[in-house]
Amino acid sequence: xxxxxxxxxxxxxxxxxxxxxxxxxxxxxxxxxxxxxxxxxxxxxxxxxxxxxxxxxxxxxxxxxxxxxxxxxxxxxxxxxxxxxxxxxxxxxxxxxxxxxxxxxxxxxxxxxxxxxxxxxxxxxxxxxxxxxxxxxxxxxxxxxxxxxxxxxxxxxxxxxxxxxxxxxxxxxxxxxxxxxx
Numbered sequence: 001x002x003x004x005x006x007x008x009x010x011x012x013x014x015x016x017x018x019x020x021x022x023x024x025x026x027x028x029x030x031x032x033x034x035x036x037x038x039x040x041x042x043x044x045x046x047x048x049x050x051x052x053x054x055x056x057x058x059x060x061x062x063x064x065x066x067x068x069x070x071x072x073x074x075x076x077x078x079x080x081x082x083x084x085x086x087x088x089x090x091x092x093x094x095x096x097x098x099x100x101x102x103x104x105x106x107x108x109x110x111x112x113x114x115x116x117x118x119x120x121x122x123x124x125x126x127x128x129x130x131x132x133x134x135x136x137x138x139x140x141x142x143x144x145x146x147x148x149x150x151x152x153x154x155x156x157x158x159x160x161x162x163x164x165x166x167x168x169x170x171x172x173x174x175x176x177x178x179x180x181x182x
Contacts, residue, residue, distance in 0.1 A: 011057060015181040019060040022052040026068025026089075031075045035162075037154045045072060046159025049089055050124070051166055053096030054112045055176060061097065066090040080139060088131035095120035095127070112176055113167035121163070125156035 030045025
């Protein structure tokens with residue numbers, strides 16, 4: 001008879017709970033917080049994705065972004081976008097993950113808003129634009145894909161501004177040090 005040993009993880013149950021909280025916040029901020037913008041409206045969900053990417057350990061940040069974004073599409077009546085959104089939002093976390101790995105090696109991953117994660121707003125904008133462009137090409141056509149580019153850029157800009165404001169606020173109360181997910 002073979003026995004199975006439980007594998008010890010380096011993360012606590014708290015990390016799972018905070019991940020679920022971020023997924024719910026991403027869902028709500030995407031589906032329900034609409035911000036008037038020059039090309040219609042933007043949502044606040046991307047800003048929460050960026051926060052999750054800067055606070056949660058990598059696997060959990062990917063999960064929160066993916067699940068939160070996809071659930072928002074399902075709740076908002078855009079089920080056709082749930083799978084592309086799940087992939088794109090998970091990829092939005094990647095630049096922040098890479099920046100955090102570098103900062104962790106240097107012992108400087110103590111704040112949310114740091115010049116390196118701030119710089120990651122550019123590649124994550126590229127991920128959003130290219131990802132939704134490709135999804136539009138598959139689901140619709142090139143005209144629809146090109147027509148969406150300005151909306152995606154406005155969305156990313158709104159998400160970046162909100163992220164900076166939220167990060168400054170959370171850094172002021174030393175949120176990242178207090179939450180300690182390990």
